[in-house]
Amino acid sequence: MGKFTYKDIYIEDGKKVLEVNVLPEKYCNFDCIFCPIGRSPKKVDTQMTFDGFQESMQYLENMIERTKPELIFINSKGEAFVHDRIAEIIGFIKSKDLPVKLLSNGYLLGDATYREIANMCDEVIGEIKVITEEDFQKVQRPIEGYTLEEYISNMVSFNKQYTGKFIFEITIVKGYNDDEASVQKLKEVTKSLSPSKVIVVRMEDEPFKKKLGISDERYAEITQALLSE
Numbered sequence: 001m002g003k004f005t006y007k008d009i010y011i012e013d014g015k016k017v018l019e020v021n022v023l024p025e026k027y028c029n030f031d032c033i034f035c036p037i038g039r040s041p042k043k044v045d046t047q048m049t050f051d052g053f054q055e056s057m058q059y060l061e062n063m064i065e066r067t068k069p070e071l072i073f074i075n076s077k078g079e080a081f082v083h084d085r086i087a088e089i090i091g092f093i094k095s096k097d098l099p100v101k102l103l104s105n106g107y108l109l110g111d112a113t114y115r116e117i118a119n120m121c122d123e124v125i126g127e128i129k130v131i132t133e134e135d136f137q138k139v140q141r142p143i144e145g146y147t148l149e150e151y152i153s154n155m156v157s158f159n160k161q162y163t164g165k166f167i168f169e170i171t172i173v174k175g176y177n178d179d180e181a182s183v184q185k186l187k188e189v190t191k192s193l194s195p196s197k198v199i200v201v202r203m204e205d206e207p208f209k210k211k212l213g214i215s216d217e218r219y220a221e222i223t224q225a226l227l228s229e
């Protein structure tokens with residue numbers, strides 16, 4: 001069965017999607033207080049070797065043959081770039097004539113090696129969750145030395161040269177970016193990024209929803225503000 005894990009196949013935008021996680025446990029360069037996967041025991045932004053690669057690739061091939069997806073979504077437990085064979089995984093999927101969508105928090109898109117890997121993908125998702133430097137450090141707890149300014153500029157510089165579809169996912173977090181000034185700043189960041197698509201989400205799952213979730217009404221207002229020109 002290998003070490004990758006899969007979600008049940010689903011349809012999105014009319015396409016059959018196979019979603020795969022390539023990491024055996026959480027490896028991320030951030031340690032967000034609201035991470036749905038839990039704490040980051042050790043923050044990483046360099047590549048690592050994981051066991052069972054050949055077996056995992058064989059199983060991926062079987063999954064593709066069995067489920068006949070139209071898109072593979074690499075959505076991992078943390079940051080997929082830290083898998084030292086990620087380029088090979090993407091290359092293998094592409095060799096099956098299948099498009100690849102990759103989820104990253106977006107910080108590493110400023111690094112030349114990871115940028116080349118992301119360039120192999122048809123779609124890349126980058127994210128933003130808070131809008132001040134202080135909140136970035138406090139709430140997303142990145143590797144020491146990371147800054148929000150660099151985070152945004154990494155995504156901007158990536159998308160300037162990327163020819164695929166860059167999807168920008170904005171998470172609205174109550175008390176952090178749901179006020180008017182923050183929404184305005186998020187709008188400016190979105191403009192500087194000029195993504196192909198913007199997705200606005202909010203804290204939907206407990207235990208975070210209760211404290212950090214916003215109302216349906218506010219969510220609708222913010223979404224409209226962020227998606228309007």
Ligand code: SF4
Nearest residue numbers: 028030032035078105
């Ligand atoms: S960036 Fe995503 S995976 Fe990483 S700690 Fe934050 S919420 Fe979790």
